Amino acid sequence: MFEVAELGRTLDKEAYEQLEMELRLGLLQAQQGLRSCPFPVVVVFAGVDGAGKSETTNLLARWMDSRYVPVQAYGTHSDEERERPEFWRYWRDLPRNGRIGIFLSSWYSRPVLDWVQGRSDDLAFRRDLERIEAFERMLVEDGALVLKFWMHLSKDKQRKRLEKLESSKLESWRVRPEQWRNWEQYERFMAAAEETIRRTSTGQAPWHIVEGANRRYREATVATRLRDAMQLRLHEHERRLRTFTPAPVERRRMLEDAEVSPEPQANSQSVLHTLDQTRKHDKKSYKKALKHEHARLAKLTRQAREQGRSSVLVFEGWDAAGKGGAIKRLTDVLDARDYRVHPIAAPTEEERMHHYLWRFWRRIERAGKTTIFDRSWYGRVLVERVEGFASEETWRRAYAEIRHFEEQLVDHGTVFAKFWLHITPEEQLQRFQARERTPHKQWKLTDEDWRNRERWADYESAVDAMVERTSTREAPWTLVPANNKYDARLMVVRTFADRLEQALD
């Protein structure tokens, strides 16, 4: 794979100087053009030590407006990072729309080193690469331009390069003992590199293998590719603004996606109709049962805190289905210092400038805490789908993105549950009317609630598709019959307690 990157290509000084002005202008213009575009540029540098990752990064920052080209380099995880899923720190640093972010090794570093140094086997390595592939696909499909440069050196050239760096006053600090240890494992690194590139070089986030031996050659190569990719994307964006047609790339992907199976049409077949709404508890038996579950939950959540186990709970459901009441019955027994409830409404300006999952990632809490989402990332496949706020292509790919996100939470050891609180349309009507009659509840009922009600059938289809596509073994939906509030609240409390019980030692 790397033979073409060992051809010994160079660029002479004159040719480089001729190119330089053109490249700098092109990069600057592209950076300026990007500023008003609704997508970011993510540039990843990885590869052999000494092949010029840092120097090329410096060059790009220098040739562009460096104030807006942040470079992200990562060391070992801090305690705050270790207590969250691995990708949390990368999400934290993703550039906002209109900006460029440069990532040094970043999400490739741990998987490659783990495999090379024998801390992970082939299967674990493949799984890591699949996660990376899914992560980058998510960025790309959200519009991000993702460019990845693999800086290559032959083993011999690497040795020479490290020796040269060591002998340079200005550069010797770049060579630490670990660089030499890595060099000794050169062949194993190359095997890891091949596997990495093969598995993560996708049509939309391809790797560019760059011969790193000659400074001028590698700088010109990287700068040219970055400039060209940015300019191409800017042209596409402009054209799309003029014509309003979906880009061919997106359209193609949409058709290819196995998930585009026909939607269930007949609402009478909806999964929601299978729920048993018969009343199981009256006030008295509910109070007794709740007391029992509360005692369980109090004990379990204290244990979870002691063991550093986090929980994430998601509440979705019809308006007036009783989400708030159910959440209250949970938080009643939690220590106020241990949980947080996030009501999810319209995103802030800062949030709108990022991938839509960014605002959920940033809310993930540290070890031992419970994070409760009152409405959630499912908005994309519910309200945004039904109201047309998201394009079909966008909400369709959200299913996989969401599965992927939740899988990372579960893999990290987070106790996870998601609830759909279901009431029948008749029950909802009664609750709306009751709210209208009760002065201190009127503020809870808005015109929007009535409008949503009119689109019941559309929402029902959306819920059906959501459950079908996002109820996985690791992160199953709990569908809660909620016509009777008592039954619904009990089921929520009991389900969370059960999950905790399973998860704790």
Add this chain to the structure above:
Amino acid sequence: MFEVAELGRTLDKEAYEQLEMELRLGLLQAQQGLRSCPFPVVVVFAGVDGAGKSETTNLLARWMDSRYVPVQAYGTHSDEERERPEFWRYWRDLPRNGRIGIFLSSWYSRPVLDWVQGRSDDLAFRRDLERIEAFERMLVEDGALVLKFWMHLSKDKQRKRLEKLESSKLESWRVRPEQWRNWEQYERFMAAAEETIRRTSTGQAPWHIVEGANRRYREATVATRLRDAMQLRLHEHERRLRTFTPAPVERRRMLEDAEVSPEPQANSQSVLHTLDQTRKHDKKSYKKALKHEHARLAKLTRQAREQGRSSVLVFEGWDAAGKGGAIKRLTDVLDARDYRVHPIAAPTEEERMHHYLWRFWRRIERAGKTTIFDRSWYGRVLVERVEGFASEETWRRAYAEIRHFEEQLVDHGTVFAKFWLHITPEEQLQRFQARERTPHKQWKLTDEDWRNRERWADYESAVDAMVERTSTREAPWTLVPANNKYDARLMVVRTFADRLEQALD
């Protein structure tokens, strides 16, 4: 003031090239040395447009390891920033210990522009500058090396420079119409600059005025000063490590500080002894009164949310004084989505790498939310002082830092209250013993509680000093007699409701 920066100094190419290697090496070594030091370097660039702020920034990033020299440039405030005190975004970006952060204009930009463009009067401008001075002093006293460069050009030179930039293909994007508008107001800018430099050039965070007309001269000047300042600081740090004596600068400041008045000695005179601990409510009258206050609070907090008014509440007090119970009586009537309780224990690794107020700043919530601190930044002048975790110099200056922090909250419109829950030593003993006897409460009592109890008198002195020095008109302490839990809880709920009532329209 700026005459010396209009002398037309230049540096010829040869001299510059001779200097360059030496400067780069020096900067690199200083950066490497800094990495293991327990303080950050904050570099601020401000000054005349076109005088080379950005270019010099680029140069520094290039000469050092640019991965660890983040450059912070700021545009208009985002919605998330507007909903918090002005300095929140700067705190967010402060470099951690061992790192360098470069700030372009940053906290100087808004005050200067407001005054130049007539949006603020002399008094408001002076107040802005005082706030900056206090902010930088806080950083310096925490150990940060703060360097500020004012890049200067004469009016005529600025015009020429802007024209030259405009005519350069690679640089023309730097000149926007606002740069020319600013140029027309050159004299007013210079008046603002003089005032700014005069008021914020302190012994420990002085301004360096740099003649910006000649690229080589200004680059060499800035790089030399930065290198020298870093090397000097590194030497000082090393020497201190060897000798364990407080730095002379700190010692001097300590003696000069007007706040170092003698401590109150006689504990019988403590402010806490003036509190009336007579029981005012029994269970029945408490329940009735609480119901009334809860109804008030529920209404007021809803209004606060609607008006986007945030609240910050601080709870301090003896172990077993009932902080948790009092907080619970507040949160009982708050919407779980609107508040957050932060228990303050040991800082995380990330937090330890910053100024100790950083971890409180990052927890300040958006508009309409209530943030409750269960213990707080007062730890510095209480437990850290008494247990000797903070040096005397450190906790002494915390009084002013805290006043300053709280003042910013209040100025921003935040409803603020801080409570000291006071019980007598006899009452505490009874509560400890009751905890020992009750199985499900035993976990609340630790050896540390007993140890703290032995230092009651020291803590009492610390509380006295704390109240004396941080109970200001804008942010007064509420001292709560808490021997009777009912009275204490009622007082807390009522005080918060009263504060909200005063604040809301």
